[in-house]
Amino acid sequence: MREHPRVATVITRLEGGAGLVALRCALAQHADSWPITLVTGSAGELVRRAERAGLDVVVEPALRKPIVPWWDLVALFRLTALFVRGEFDVVHTHTAKAGAVGRTAARLSAVPRVVHTYHGFPFHRFQSRWLRLCYTAVERLLGRLTDDVLCVGDGVATEAVRLGLAAPERIRAVGVPVSLESPRANTESRRRARRALRIPEDRLVVGAVGRLTYQKAPEDLVDALARLPRTDVCGVWLGAGELRNRIERLARDRLGDRFVFAGQRSDVAELLPALDVFALPSRYEGLPLAVIEAMLCGLPVVATAVNxxxxxxxxxxxxxxVPPRRPDLLAGAISGLLDDPAERARMGGAGNRGVDGERFGIAAVTRELGFVYRGE
Structure with a gap:
């Protein structure tokens, strides 16, 4: 195989943590002269960012997240034709639907290497047992079509091995790419971030980053903050999503004006210093990019112990x-940190020092991908 194989990166929607991971890797490899084509089902801010950077982008509207057999067959046909025309050496899929349609199309078009990344799983403990079994069976079948299965984090990789989603020797844990130069929280960066979010200097701030979706359980963060006995605490959510209207109403009813919904932002790293505590209330996760960036910022993290x-x-x-779906325990953990500035500083410093550049630096992650793409 050539030194820089021709790669198609396929993802259902270029958004959220998985979208950022796929985009950052594609942009880094594009800058290193890799011939990368990004294939996704819908346009958005990250797609526009990819196009502005000169990346070859194909938007395939038939590639949709819901299971709709007609559109899934159309997407399969069109991706197969695209892979044949493009003469790709590698197809690398991300997320469940792109993984199913993209891997099948890659094999139908005789692409030499097929790679899939699990950013988490399409099944989780809050689904019915029958649905989990169906998803697991499908993923095992797709594993037979896959040369390398990449899992973001050891926890996800261990679960993939346990469930038999592919042969153990074809499963490997990988990091997620972050900028190791992200701004650290200090007096000046905190002041700038709070000014941008219109949050008073005298408030204690607990915030989260992510899409407002069922997975992220934003209602649990609102519930947790409403349980706190103090009224000088403000919540922040950086991200958009289908639950925004409902969660905004809930926050208004429970917290009044003490919760800021900042929407989708491209300057998350610059806004994180506004926080005193970072929270992740998710029902299920992979290896959350937002947590790593919060640690780089020097923030203590209260999170659910998932994946x-x-x-x-x-x-x-x-x-x-804390366990997922326990806003009472989430509130207790947040309260303990808000009451102890010295402990917040100690934990934030430990988190910052613990981010391993060899695991999470963009250069290290893309170098590892290069080995995978060449079959090394």
Whole structure:
């Protein structure tokens, strides 16, 4: 295989943490003269960012997240034709629907190497047992079509091996790419971020980053903050999503004006210093990019102990882990940190020092991808 194989990166929607990971890797490899084509089902801010950077982007509207057999067959036909025309050496899929349609199309078009990344799983403990079994069976079949299965975080990789989603020797844990130069929280960066979010200097701020979706459980963060006995605490959510209207109403009813919904932002790293505590209330996750960026910023993290999150957060060291769907325990952990500035500073410093550049630096992650694409 040539030194820089021709790669098609396929993702259902270029958004959220998985979208950022796929885009950052594609942009880094594009800058290193790799011939990369990004294939996604819908346009958006990250697609526009890719196009502005000169990346070859194909928007395929038939590639949709919901299971709709007609559109899925159309997407399969069109992706197969695209892979044949493009003479790709590698197809690398991200997320469940792109993984199913993209891997099948890659094999139908005789692409030499097929790679899939699990940013988490399409099945989780809050689904019915029957649905989990169906999803697991499908993923096992798709695993037979896949040369390398990449899992973001050791927790996700361990679960993939346990479930038999592919042969163990074809599964490997990888990091997610972050900018190691992200701004650290200090007096000046905090002042700028709070000014941008219109949050008073005298407030204590607890914030989260992510899409407002069922997975992220934003209602649990609102519930947790409403349980706190103090009224000088403000919540912040950076991100958009289909639950925004409902969660905004809930926050208004429970917290009045003490919750800021900042929407989708391209300057998240610059806004994180506004926070005193970073919160991740998710029902399920992969290896959350937002947690790593919060740690780089020097923030203590209160998170749910799901999937690969314990790879990052160690209770008593750089944050506190709680079970999912327990806003009472989430509130207790947040309250303890808000009441103890010295402990917040200690945990934030430990988190910052614990981000391994060899695992999470953009250069390190894309170098690892190069080995995978060449079959090394």
């Amino acid at each position: 690969a999150v314990p790879d990052l957060v160690v209770t008593g060291h750089n944050g506190v882990l």
